[in-house]
Amino acid sequence: MQVHVLGPFEVLRDGRFATPSAPKLRQVLALLVTHANSIVRTDQIIEELWEDHPPKSVTTTLQTYVYQLRKLLRLSGSGAPAVHRNEPLAEAVLLTSPSGYLLGLPPDAMDSHRFEQLAERGRAEFEAGSLAEAADTLGAALKLWRGPALIDVSPGPVLQAEVVRLDEIRKNALERRIDSALSLGRHRELLGELTTAVTREPTHEGFQARLMLALYRSGRRSDALQVYQRARKVLADELGLDPSSELQKLHAAVLSADPALEAPRIRETVRASPQIEPPAELPSDMPAIVGREASLTTALQALTSPERKAPPVVVGVGAPGTGKSAFCVHAAHLVRSDYPDGQLYAQLLDPRGEPVDLSEVLAHFLRALGVAPTSLPRSLEERSQMFRGRTAGRRVLVVLDDLVSAEQLLRLKPSGSGCAVLAASRRRLSHPMITTTLEMTPLNVGDSLQLLGSTLGAHRIAGEIDAVHELVELCEGMPLALHASASRLRLRPHWSITRLVEWVRREQRRGPELAVKALELSASIEQTYRLASPAVRTAFRLVSILHEQPVSPQAAAAVLRCTEFSAESLLEELVEFRLCDAEPAAEEPGGFRYRFPTHLRAAAGLLELAPEHDEVFVPSVSGPPAQRAASPRWAPRSAASEA
Structure with missing residues (x-):
């Protein structure tokens, strides 16, 4: 089975197209294809199809969609051993897991996968100075595009992110191919393509700059200057911005007929061992780090x-x-x-x-x-x-x-x-x-106030000091939550800080896990949670929601139905993963209590929805006590229905 993701979404099966016609069925298939050979969690599919308004019969509806896809595309529901061993598949399969679905595809079944492989190879050739090879490889990659990615699927939030990602890779590949051609003296060949690119994306300054350079090297200096003037007007009209410093420097170089703009000689671009600049790969810096x-x-x-x-x-x-x-x-x-x-x-x-x-x-x-x-x-x-x-x-x-x-x-x-x-x-x-x-560690109140003041401005903080303290309390000293709150207020300047606090409180009343999402902590918590073993993940979900007071190993053992020793071992692993804090137990010298901050306890509600590859605790009931204390036993969850 071949799947065309770049351009029209089509599935070629046994020489004929078998693409679903129902919009939501196409969405489900597109989501499974773009995450091929990985489990797509049920909550991701729900978010893609219905966002915050799933139907009451959402489970049955999803099972129906999976059944229809299997029938239409004649997909097997077996083949799990090969998938889990990361072995190449000979045939496409659509598998069900306790947490979602996995579409297994053979190598090179997707044109988007072939495109990314070629784009990466072309990037490596370009950085190594092999410009002719890079131009050919990147050209072959770009030929796989027949239109915008997933053009005939109406994407929801999950698929839209994939569309944006693929388009960014396409733009990067196009820029490198153009740069390779410019370095090889092929500026005249690029004029038509660059003019089209600028017309389609008039605010893309990289394309504007390359068109100016190609025109200048083609002896059309006045046309290059006109491109700059049009770019400046478009940026001002549509974005309220001036051209970037790079574009302004190029404009000045064209005005002064800078010799550095002349096309390089071909022999200068072919080097046996190109001089490599020291890599400078650090992400952008923060203006300041507070409390550290x-x-x-x-x-x-x-x-x-x-x-x-x-x-x-x-x-x-x-x-x-x-x-x-x-x-x-x-x-x-x-x-x-x-x-x-x-x-x-x-x-x-x-x-x-x-x-x-x-x-x-x-x-x-x-x-x-x-x-x-x-x-x-x-x-x-x-x-x-x-x-x-x-x-x-x-x-x-x-x-x-x-x-x-x-x-x-x-x-x-x-x-x-x-x-x-x-x-x-x-x-x-x-x-x-x-x-x-x-x-x-989490920031104290003073540092939290300083962080909000540095991002929102002291005048805004001073005007609503009580609301600011409430916001700091809600964020529990987490810089990520504080920055997310400040960002939301900058995006919504008509909101007061009091309004933001009321909004988060309202989400908290609807469900504690919704407040965690509102403060943008859920994704980071889930990433840490997924790194732990299934036993530790289960212990986190079950023990964290006990109550607000620190938990003793005895209380955890009662919930997990295991020995106190086993419960304490699991709690200590949670401390290692920074999913709870250990505190000395006043009433028990040398002992500890384990505290789960509010946002971590609330996140357990979200994680219950998608316990990917999780396992359920089964208490050991036979054997002497010393043997039972050695370690808990774990058994896989019962398999889901066929869909």
């Missing part, structure tokens, strides 16, 4: 100490929403001048919360350090060794977001003593190579 002064001082001292004999490894650990990623990026910007050979950055969890392929991360790092794509070793071990060799004797800073294991750190750690690693982690890690661990 002591941690920042400790991090900077560790990262700039001249007496170190091995690369320092600084790890910021915190609960979901504590701002550990922003802290690490900010600290990295402050010390970037100490690492003149480059700053590398990697996100170690994908958008679905799954750990990324370390082999691909290392390939990206090595390309950034000047290794040609054709010289990359195949295995993870060989790439890791090459990375250590490339960083020996250099001063490179590696920034890792969402670090989840010591294995990731071992593979991605540079070897030179002048290098360093700065990582944000969702769980506590213990390893001899970690030199400094920084706890990102």
